[in-house]
Amino acid sequence: MSISAKDVKELREQTGAGMMDCKKALEEADGDFERAIEILRKKGQKLSEKRSDREANQGLIVTKVSDDGSKAAALEINCETDFVARNEDFQKRADQFVNLVFEEELDSVDELLKAKVDGLTVADHLKDMVGKIGEKIEINRVVLAKTGGQLVSYIHPGNQLGVLVEFEGEVNDDDIAKDVAMQVAAMKPLSVTRDGVDSSIVEKELEIAKDQLLNEGKPEEIAEKAAQGKLRRFYEERVLLEQKFVKDNSLSVKEYLKQNDTPLVKSFHRLQLGNDS
DSSP: OOOOHHHHHHHHHHHOOOHHHHHHHHHHTTTOHHHHHHHHHHHHHHHHHHTTTSOOOEEEEEEEEOTTSSEEEEEEEEESOHHHHTOHHHHHHHHHHHHHHHHHTOOSHHHHHHSEETTEEHHHHHHHHHHHHOSOOEEEEEEEEEOSSEEEEEEOTTSSEEEEEEESSOOSOHHHHHHHHHHHHHHOOSBSSGGGSOHHHHHHHHHHHHHHHHHTTOOHHHHHHHHHHHHHHHHHHHBGGGSEETTEEEEEHHHHHHHTTOOOEEEEEEEETTOOO
16 A cells, blocks of 8 residues: 555654654555554564674763752663764653653662553663664663762763762752762772772782782781781772862862761762673
8 A cells, every 4th residue: 555755754753763664664564553663663672682692882871869869860771882872862761761760769670671651661662762773772770779868969971970979968068969979980989988898809909918018028927917008008099988089189088078067978879881880
């Protein structure tokens, strides 16, 4: 049957698929819109399967924080190219998905994929996006945080790195909160305090430090004590509250917060494209 340009345009507006794909789908469906939409969705599924082994290391980090700072969500959505990551529709979908995490309080990728937006599961939305865009698209990480203190978000320009920081109480100066979030982004701390550092990492650092000293000819007893000194320097580099504040190296982050009558940091989440930090 003959398919009109008007019908093709209408299907394109409904699905976002290319003009030729819409025309072929309508022809295959004998003009039936519902069948044509299903054909386009199946096409997306097939393309998704074909691209499953491709690398998706571009994308966006997006966040959402409640007005009172008591709840926040963050999400990493990946694609194959920076060109797609900058696409307006891709960015709109990312915002929809992080809003869903926030509103429905989802704390895993699996939960998000099963949740629905506009009548379709997020998993089906991703298949549709693959069909339209032609790239592998996946959601890699989801973060949901709630607090009795205050949560603050920072997104580095380009949306490839994002941070959520939880303070123990209300922060009265937004600039101070942003400074600390930027510290987390730039300095990649492992934890807020020493207690949060995995014991296996501590043991490994001590072992490396001691072996270096023994190789330098230091006696065992001296090597043991000196290794503890090196461990203190490790903490100063990798523990947030002990790190030198990037804007004033004469202060630690903890000292900076206390000097400005700001609550200490309780936790943080750092999301960077392609990293599990």
